[in-house]
Amino acid sequence: MAHLPAIISSEGYVEGVNEPEQMICQYLHSTNSMGCSWFGCDVSAFSLPLLMLQLSIIFFVSHTFFFILKPLRQSILSCQLIGCIVFIWFVRLDKNLLNQLFPESGKLVLDTVANFGFLLHVFIVGVQIDTNILKSVQRHMVLMGCMSFFVPYIVCCLCLMPLNNMVTIDDFSSNTLPFVAALTSLTTFPAVTNTLLDLNLLNCDLGRLSCSTALVTDVCSYVTILALSTIGVALERSDWKPMENILWIACFLLTICYVLRPFVLWMARRIPEGQQIKESQFLVVLVALLLCGFLSECLGQNASFGGFTMGICVPDGPPFGSALVNRIDWMATTILVPAKFAICAFKVNLKSLVGDKVLASLITEGVISIAYLAKFTCNFLLAMYFNVSLQDAFHFAMIMCTKGIIDVSAYSLIRSSHAVTEQAYSLLILNMLIVTGSTRLLLGHFYDPSTRYRTYKRNSILECESDDYLRMLVCIHNEEDVPSIINLLEASNPTKHQRIEVISMNLQQLQGRASAILVPSSHVEKIPSAQTRMLQIIKAYNYFIERKKGSVVVEHLIAMAPYGSMHEDIITIAINKCANIIIVPFHKRWAIDGTIEATFPGIRTVNYKIMEKAPCSIGILVDRGQIGGPKSVLTGRTKMFRITQLFLGGADDREALAYSSRMAQHPHISLLLVLLKPQYMDMELTPDLYEKKLDAEMIDRFRVECKGRDIFIQQQVAKDAVEIVQLLRAMEKGCDLFIVGREHGYSGSQLTYGISEWSECPELGGIGDLLTTSDFQFSVLVVQQQPVDTVDFAGEKFAFGK
Template sequence: MPPLPAIVSSEGYVPGVNEPEQMICQYLHLTNSMGCSWFGCDVSAFSVPLLMIQLSVIFFVSQSFFYLLKPLRQSILSCQLIGSFVFICLVRLDDHILNQLFPESGKLVLHTVANFGFMLHVFVVGVQIDSSILKSVHRHVVLMGCMSFLVPYAVCVMCLMPLPNLIELDEVTFHTIPFVVALTSMTTFPAVTSTLSDLNLLNSDLGRLSCSTALVTDFCSWITALAMTTIGVALERREWKPLKNVLLIVCFLIWMCYVLRPFVLWIAKRIPEGQDIKETQFLVVIVAVLLCGFLSECLGQNASFGGFVMGLCVPDGPPFGSAIVNRVDWVATSILVPAKFAICAFKVNLKSLGGDEVFGALVTEGFITLAYLAKFTSNFVLAMYFSVPLQDAFHFSMIMCTKGIIDVSAFSLIRSNEVVTDQAYSLLILNMLLVTGSSRLLLWHFYDPSTRYQTYKRNSILECEPGDFFRMVVCIHNEDNVPSVINLLEASNPTIHQRIEVVTMNLHPLEGRASAILLPISQVEKIPSAQNRVLQMGKAFYYFMERNRNSVMVEHLVAMAPYGSMHEDVITIAINKCANIVIVPFHKRWAIDGSIEATFPGIRSVNLKIMEKAPCSIGILLDRGQIGGPNSVLTRRGKVFRITQLFLGGADDREALAYSTRMAQRHLISLLLVVLKTNLTDAEMAPEAHEKRMDREVIDRFRMECRGKDVYIQEEVAKDAVETVHLLRQMEKGCDLFIVGRDHGYVYSQLTYGLSEWSQCPELGRIGDLLATSDFKFSVLVVQQQPMERVESGRVSSSHHVNDLLQH
């Protein structure tokens, strides 16, 4: 091996167009080290090993800061920027470490890789955006989105015009401020969706309003920036040739919309249902991203612009969009994008904020603060004008002031083009971190969407009068839930005199999308990935409604949201429909032999949040085949469907008995009511005398309404949990569906004491959790009545105002 040169690179300054420019000279063969470390060579002098160590260090630093700042609810992107900034500041204290890790000769490769990763990240962002939102937003939302950018920009420009006559301001700062104000005034859609997703607000009313407004603001700011840049270049050079570039960009967009997008949709339609995309289809899309980035560079735009437009051409959601996102996002966002933040952190120069330039820094900071205040105020006033509640308007204005990676990239790009100074760039980054970080922390701490879940009165089955509609909201996660839900509705005894109004919610986890979806089945063509499955399930409920004409009304909705906030849609619909009960499927699925076939933790988290915050009663349905299988109430053909109700006492058991009373009215249903009593004396039960009286009233009402029906009442006495379990074993034979309340009150705690020690699913209660084990073979329905703390009299609900604003 030839001896290595003593100097691997050199740098210096040469005359440039406007000012001296830095030039770096190095040997061309210094790419791979080829094991030269064994000969005493510095491996970091070679570009490939240097890039590897740079990416590794940046990754560990960004992830460390993410875990440190996670309690403050900071996003991964903000933590990457903060971590890179702090790390660069520490490295700059030692010139040796700085030159070893980030020598000038290695920055070009790092820049190239970082920009490539950023283009892929922006492509993923484009894939996740549902561009059809722009077609359906209300004109009020369009006005709010446009004013969110134009008002702060106009206010700052009007304040800037007379400024030279009032104070002595240097020309560089004066020409920099308009661009600084424009960057501060814009709101990017990915930044807003990232904030909402991290705080589990994506499918709340506030989240939907923010997403729609941010998309309009993003579109408006991009059009304005393109126009200002083109006109500015034309005026500076006193020629209008740059306007030809605008025409070429428009032609490029038209070609993407009417040629490339139909081609990508054609590829997506060729994927068989239930299968993943092929490698060739994935490679075609990636090559198209590279070509679009190349064309974007040729048109004078950043390569990320072409990647973003290409992302908009790819259909969002599964199977095509989600597969693209899953394959590309983790590499781009976790490995390559942090390098982009490290480069942006390198450009922050805190020394430019002091010394002789401190006055210019104060003026620039004043205009940045003014832009944020004007943006917040304009959003707040417009939201209040369009009847958004005060609290929601305040939080909406905070969300619209948050920024993300697209904003940071814009800051860096405009600094690289020397449109703004180091001073202005540093202030933009620091203000972005302060405003976005504080906004996320305040939103997490103060905004609680569950406050609107409180209702005027208790919504329960017991409160439902005989002549009223029995309103139900049922949740469906997959096709296996459909038969059991339909048969449970059939068992609920829909008649002309006891009509049932049902809202079925087909719930899907959010995959490959940035914004949540809540649509009626009539608009299911907007989500092609789920169209076939949704239509098939919708047909099943349509046939059920036709079979029970004049006694059942069914409305079918499709919701796509993250599991962390999926309960928002269910609770919102339950409030709007004044539901008496929400039926949710259990998160476990049983096989034919009775063993647990599959477990879905995401569904369990949804059920827990619904039970915690629901504005009505809740029913968790564990189907082991008796409800939706061959022995169901609809397929027995003359045989009796056997239901057992265990009644210990308490609000939940009373609610369960009210539901059983409705079922007992139906023919071919046999109901056994087992009233389990304790051997406590009346003196010991004195604190619960009121509850005991209510229990007796409900049982007497049951006797009266079910007189002449196939109903049996059996009274049992137990002294402890052992006798309770023994009684449950005796009930297993001759039972298809077992109904029980979740909780049973303090008096009956001794009858279930000790059952919770081996509890696996506390949301089912002590009895329900025991029945969910593999020892029992019947299906189970666990009922919980709406807690009284969810009822608040005299309170005005505010969610309808936001809903009205979003509807068109």
């Protein structure tokens, strides 16, 4: 160690293919430092410790900028690129610091690791793509996808034709402008899905249109660029045959599709239901990925091309695709992909935009601006032509202009091959950050998909006609929800005169996929991970339908979406099916001994957003075993199923009472209605006479509809929240299901004020939250009637669903 040389590496320039290239000479054994810092050597002069230092710095810089820019709705990938550009610009101010942290001898290792991380990332992107989406792409989406690439590219080429006669620029800058136009015209599918996923727009109508169109544009642009680049290289090197190379690429793709993909699908089918992927299967896929990347390099393509193609062969979703995503994505995206952005940031030179090259920079910026403008205008007009609303068409055009890591990699690859100039590359990166960043910011703050939920008619149980179907949309997150849901349907008293239409939504969190899914049960073969589960659910429903003999109609749907936007599918179906009430399970599950067995925060998020935006009534079902267990309504026991309804007044309590009145007509149900009033009225609270009238009418209607049934009505008076708790505890022994409204009228607000202050689950309301504590053992149904907004327009008042 004491005889280590002072100079570890040297650098200089040699003749290259296109221009002089930099060559690094380095000692053979400069990999591990082996503690040479104790002898006065610089540890960062060795490749391994330098690589670890660089990855650590890049990680902290990128996540610092993500924390800073997160309020501006910027993605982690954009923040990583911005952070690396700013950090590299800062480091370049001190040449000693630049040579210490990012010497030329260390860039090759960092670039190799970055490209390997990018290979893993695009493989994961390919795994998440559902190939079945191509089957659902309609003709107008194909037209929009093709025009989204060709129109801006052709417009830019037409603008470049008279350019040489107007201004004088060097040949190299002039030859790069068509490449700039083509790169700007790109729209990559991963960039669009990443934007939609971060903004929780993946499974709304705008998101589905954007995903399908972007996929067509991605395929169209890649085929065009592949053909142009192959022909361009062939013309440059006369000894290389373009048709032969394209033929080998086609053979490579056919081998992957018809040999490798069936083999991967065979491995996926061998995984037992509910089991995870084996280590041997994971290693086989990983080695196949490396081989595909190697063969892709041999065919003159980037290794990421083989990785992406291999990813498409892997079935998306659980258990195979999601397992690969969970194992690889965190390392690739969090640790290695930022290194790719650091390499791209080194190629950004802001000084090249000024000085002698300012004219070329202005012309390049003009081409980029024209391409973005033509792309936006084309997508906007096409969306309007195909009957997309004005607002959605505007936002669709913005989304189609977004870029992502695939675009950045394409820019870097074209720059490395010297197909574009330094200032063109810098302008492409800067414009991408500006356009994508502003699009995400505007969409995040101004686009609200819930505006389409406004309806002129509010649907509820209270307003359901007696001779019409009661339309119930029930949500199922796992198999444990099925017995309680079916028993609640039985308690709803479906008969030939009061029939029920059930829309059952089998909900699954989006895992290992890039696009959301909403299909009827007849398409379950497209989702292998849901087949067994869906068949079991349908079998349980069929048994219930046979018992009811034509009084129940059930429709099954499968929805896979992120928890952040899962409510979009639920509300959309509720609108299309004119549902009167949505039944959702509570996010906590109880064990046999009464303790909380599991908690699902994602389900709670879904329930929150449904209660906020649904255009119909909502019921949160808290099942402790009485609904779906041995005490259920379907057991045919001799004892009655006991239901208690607490009525304090208000719209939610009236809706709950309307539901209870249907249940009270069931021959095996006994219902107790408790009318609770405050002992003393607060003089500061002004009673709403209209609300009091509606409450009285609802109670009278209940008496008439349930006359002759097994019902009991009690008048109770409470002074404060303490007496309410005592009253509820007294009801526990004679109750299987407790029904209560989420919010209450003016009198209820006075009594429940103290309870609401300590509420852990505000979505249940004060009393509903109290009933879910360990002090009570019965099941609970919390009902909310969606309020109505009244809008004054031209002197007339119109009512809209919230």
